[in-house]
Amino acid sequence: MDAHDLPSRAQVRGAPVAAIPARVLASWQRSEDYGVSLDAPQPVFSGTYDDQSLFYECGREVLAELHSTLASEPVGLMLTDADGLVLNRLSGDHELLHALDRVHLAPGFSYSEREAGTNGLGLALADRVPSLVRANDHYSLSLCGYTCAAAPIFDPVTGRLEGAVNFTTWSDARSELLLALAQTAATSTANLMLARSHGHRPRRVARGQVFRIQPLRQEAGSGSLDELSESWNGGVAHAAEALRGGRLVAAVGERGSGRSTLLAQAERRVSPGDRLLVVRAPDPHDVDSWLAFWTPELARPHTGFVICDTDELPATAAERLHGLLVGPRDPAAGAIALSAERLDAIPSPLAALVDTVVQVPPLRERAVDILPLADHLARRARGRGVDFTPAAARALTDYAWPGNVAELAEVVKEAALRSDVIDTRHLPPELLARAEHLPRIKAFERDEMIRVLSRQGVSIEDAAAELGMSRATIYRKLAQYGIRLPKARPHDPAHSGRAR
Numbered sequence: 116m117d118a119h120d121l122p123s124r125a126q127v128r129g130a131p132v133a134a135i136p137a138r139v140l141a142s143w144q145r146s147e148d149y150g151v152s153l154d155a156p157q158p159v160f161s162g163t164y165d166d167q168s169l170f171y172e173c174g175r176e177v178l179a180e181l182h183s184t185l186a187s188e189p190v191g192l193m194l195t196d197a198d199g200l201v202l203n204r205l206s207g208d209h210e211l212l213h214a215l216d217r218v219h220l221a222p223g224f225s226y227s228e229r230e231a232g233t234n235g236l237g238l239a240l241a242d243r244v245p246s247l248v249r250a251n252d253h254y255s256l257s258l259c260g261y262t263c264a265a266a267p268i269f270d271p272v273t274g275r276l277e278g279a280v281n282f283t284t285w286s287d288a289r290s291e292l293l294l295a296l297a298q299t300a301a302t303s304t305a306n307l308m309l310a311r312s313h314g315h316r317p318r319r320v321a322r323g324q325v326f327r328i329q330p331l332r333q334e335a336g337s338g339s340l341d342e343l344s345e346s347w348n349g350g351v352a353h354a355a356e357a358l359r360g361g362r363l364v365a366a367v368g369e370r371g372s373g374r375s376t377l378l379a380q381a382e383r384r385v386s387p388g389d390r391l392l393v394v395r396a397p398d399p400h401d402v403d404s405w406l407a408f409w410t411p412e413l414a415r416p417h418t419g420f421v422i423c424d425t426d427e428l429p430a431t432a433a434e435r436l437h438g439l440l441v442g443p444r445d446p447a448a449g450a451i452a453l454s455a456e457r458l459d460a461i462p463s464p465l466a467a468l469v470d471t472v473v474q475v476p477p478l479r480e481r482a483v484d485i486l487p488l489a490d491h492l493a494r495r496a497r498g499r500g501v502d503f504t505p506a507a508a509r510a511l512t513d514y515a516w517p518g519n520v521a522e523l524a525e526v527v528k529e530a531a532l533r534s535d536v537i538d539t540r541h542l543p544p545e546l547l548a549r550a551e552h553l554p555r556i557k558a559f560e561r562d563e564m565i566r567v568l569s570r571q572g573v574s575i576e577d578a579a580a581e582l583g584m585s586r587a588t589i590y591r592k593l594a595q596y597g598i599r600l601p602k603a604r605p606h607d608p609a610h611s612g613r614a615r
Contacts (some may be wrong), residue, residue, distance in 0.1 A: 138242060139233060139252045141431060145241070146232035146254040148463075155257035156231035158224040164202055170277040173307040174268065176324075177300055178280065182207070186365035187287055191215055193281040195236050195265075199227030202278070213284070218257055220283065228430075229463075231255065235263025236281035241430035241462075243267050243276065243399040244302075247294045250286035262286050264293035266301035271309040273370070274425070280304065343488075344481040347377070348534065350473050357471035358450040363440075365425075365453045365461065368475030371521030374454035375423050377475055382419045384452050387419045389449040396427035406432065410439050417476055419449025425461035433462030440468060478516040478523065485512050492524050493531035501531050504538045510546045547598055561596045564589070568598070 135143075165171060174194040182192055186207035194202045201222050206212050228237035232254030245266040250259050265281040280300040282293050350366070357364045358381055366374040375393060376470040382391055392412065397405035412418055430434070440451065455461045458472055478485065479529060486503070489511055493501035503511070507530075530541040539547060544565040567578045579589050592598075594603055 131517060134250070138238065138246070138431065139248070141232040141434065142228060142238050142241065143254050145228055145430065145434075145463075149229045149232070151228075151230070151232035151254060153255060156218065156226075156234075158219050158226055158230045158254045159243050160219075160223050161200055161225060164196060164200055164223075166202070169308050169311060170196075170268065170270070171202060173311065174278070174280065174304045177307060178203070178205055178301045181296075181300060190293075191220070191281075191283040193220075193236070193283070194278060195226065195240075196278040197276045199225045199230065199237055199240055199279075201226060201281075211283075214260070215283065218261075226281075229259075234258060235283070236265040236279050237460070238267035239267050239279050239281075240276070243427075243429045245294055245298050247290070260286050262288065262290045262293065264290065264297045266294075266297040266512055268301045268304050271305045272312050275370075285409075291414065315477045343484045346481050347373075347484060350377050350475055351380045351384065354378060354452070354471070354473045355384040357473075358382060358385045358452065362470035363451060363453070363468050364471045364473060365455060365458060365469045366473045366475050367455050367458050369477045369519055371519035372457065372475045373475050373520045374475045375421050376520075378421045378452040378454060382421070382452065386417070386449055388420060389419045390415075391419045391449070393419070393423045394420055396424045397429075397432065399429045401585065402429055402432040402435075406435055406439075410436075413439060413448070414445060416445045416447035417449055420451045421454065423454045425462070425465055426455035426457065428462055428465070430462055435463045437464035437468065438463075438551065478519045482512055485516070488520060488523060489527050492527040494538065496528040496531040497535070499535075501534075502536045504536065506539045507537050507542060510542055514546045558562055560592070561598070564592060564596070565598060571605065 120286060120592055171194070178192045178194055182205040185192070189206075189208040189211050191204055191206040191208075191211055193204045196202060201220065201224055204215070204220075204222055206215075215221060225231070226236055228234075228241045231237055233248060234253055235246055235248040238248055245264070247262070247264045249262045252260050253263075254263070261283050262285070263281060263283045265279045267274065267279050268277050270277050280297050282300075284293065284298050354364045354366065354377060364378065364381070366378050368374050379391060379393075382389070384604055392409075402408075413420070413486070419547075422436075425433070453461065453465065453469065458466060458469065486508055489503065489508075490501070509521075518525075526546070527537075528541060531538045533541050546566055563581065564578070567573060567581050575586055575589055578584075580587050582589070584592070
């Protein structure tokens, strides 16, 4: 960075650029770009947050346990969400608590980089790695009396960034172990979330995945399917029109909804002969290798890109990628498109480049696509045509598909590998209940009923005894929850008194 580009924070500090850690300097520049006050941050107060989530429950429990051992230490323990909103705060040091109140580092206030400038939790969330911000490393001068250590927390099942733990102490206090303690708390929270996630398998993120660029295959929702719902086809047409006009397109929507597939179809419609590559967000520690491996391909003619999950990019990666995307490119270069859950979640350097936004609807809002997709996915998995019984088709179309097309692909693939005719007995039990939002206790009751009644040969009497319900209650709740269980078949050992 040249001297004339030096952020005003560095000028006030009077420190040479070389003496400032690179991540801190980059954060200062972002803070200045965001317009954060150099004197004192003015974080936004929200006051509302989800205190029923598994993340909040587990994080609060871990911090409460730590607080019991650190009650006599001048340390503030905090849990934040992914946007930097402080969810709770614990400390046995009343002087520190009063001081933190004065700078609004308190529950209900957002301490993201955008709102409060360079600080421990803001930097940890921006770069998605543990961060220690000491005294004068803070952007706003009013925070220089503190040292903050924070570590991001990722959902162990989905890999989604949930928030961070942040430990704050006085700037003159010893802080050597603060960062290690924050990392331990983050790991403990993620482990507790996994233990309480009803046995779901953790998301497997293969190390080295970020070192590949690969041709974007015809994925779920594409393949030989050229015509789906009007909302899907309209999205493809909208994206194609924008790409044809040289605009940068972002497809936004829920995970697994087919964002990258929609962009791929649009890019193929515009330039069917171009090479098309998919690039996925790297592990935060692998940004340098990730950029060095694939960005030279940007100079190749007739090569298009779909850069997926840009809302997962560390801030440093987004800044460097911005510089590459705004540079000169071959006139014959292919289109570039981005995907994310929300536009405001894309790091600002890349969000500023987006000209057109295409909203990709979740699968539950385009139910007419479910059976065509299921048929296509089953054929692709088994290598030949696969049939669905009416009961299985009804279960597929009635289910809400919280994991969208990605979940449908997994369910159909597993079923298709077992049979040429897919029936309800080949589907997961959760698909046999009517999809609706239920309170936690009722959802647990419904799932337990499905688990017990789905077992081969279990009678209503057996289920009633195991669940502690009468036969009448079982039948009433079957109707209440919309549970449709597989009917007994002639060759099954079940008889007419069995669950149905």
